Amino acid sequence: MTRSSLFSVARPRLPDLLLVVLLALLIIPILVHDSWTQAAQQTNDHLKNNANIALVNRGRYIVEDVAVCSQCHTPRNSAGDLERGQWLEGAPLWLLPAQPMGDWPLQAPRIAGSPGGSDADMIRLLTTGVWRDGQRLRPPMPQFRMSREDAESVVAYLRSLTPSPR
Numbered sequence: 001m002t003r004s005s006l007f008s009v010a011r012p013r014l015p016d017l018l019l020v021v022l023l024a025l026l027i028i029p030i031l032v033h034d035s036w037t038q039a040a041q042q043t044n045d046h047l048k049n050n051a052n053i054a055l056v057n058r059g060r061y062i063v064e065d066v067a068v069c070s071q072c073h074t075p076r077n078s079a080g081d082l083e084r085g086q087w088l089e090g091a092p093l094w095l096l097p098a099q100p101m102g103d104w105p106l107q108a109p110r111i112a113g114s115p116g117g118s119d120a121d122m123i124r125l126l127t128t129g130v131w132r133d134g135q136r137l138r139p140p141m142p143q144f145r146m147s148r149e150d151a152e153s154v155v156a157y158l159r160s161l162t163p164s165p166r
């Protein structure tokens, strides 16, 4: 073996080195970019999650403490207290009109989980009083005129509930 061929085996050739450097230059930005987008995505999900929690909490406050939907839409036990285990799952109506009314409903339907309308139907109902068939619901269902934000939070809260299996 000649002296010059030994030399060329022991020392990495220049083109190889260049290739490694080039590859590194190519890969490092990809890795950095990936972890950046991942971090940004996580922050984004986190913010969205927080916004959704805030929306649901506001909806719960309106439903439970302001518009008291539960008073009609939740069944009661024999002591007359609301059944927490069947929250907003529909209930026989306990109110009667002071004056006889022909078409008085006997039931307040289930509104927990997936009420009988799309989000848009629900928002329209709560902001205008008009239900998905273009009609107003019968009393004693109140004719709400909520702001859009309030209606959206009520819907977010109702959707967040999981009704018990029936």
Ligand code: HEC
Residues within 6 Å of the ligand: 062, 063, 067, 068, 069, 070, 071, 072, 073, 093, 105, 107, 108, 109, 110, 111, 115, 116, 117, 122, 125, 136, 137, 138, 139, 140, 141, 142, 144, 154
């Ligand atoms: C005073 C009683 C009462 C209160 C309070 C009340 N509801 Fe109702 N709700 C009813 C009755 C009764 C009906 C059935 C009306 C009908 O059949 O025409 C009804 C119907 C509905 C429906 C139609 C559901 C379907 O599948 O047909 C929705 C949605 C609804 N209520 C949502 C709400 C929400 C949300 C609240 C609170 C923000 C609320 N209601 C408060 C009595 C009430």
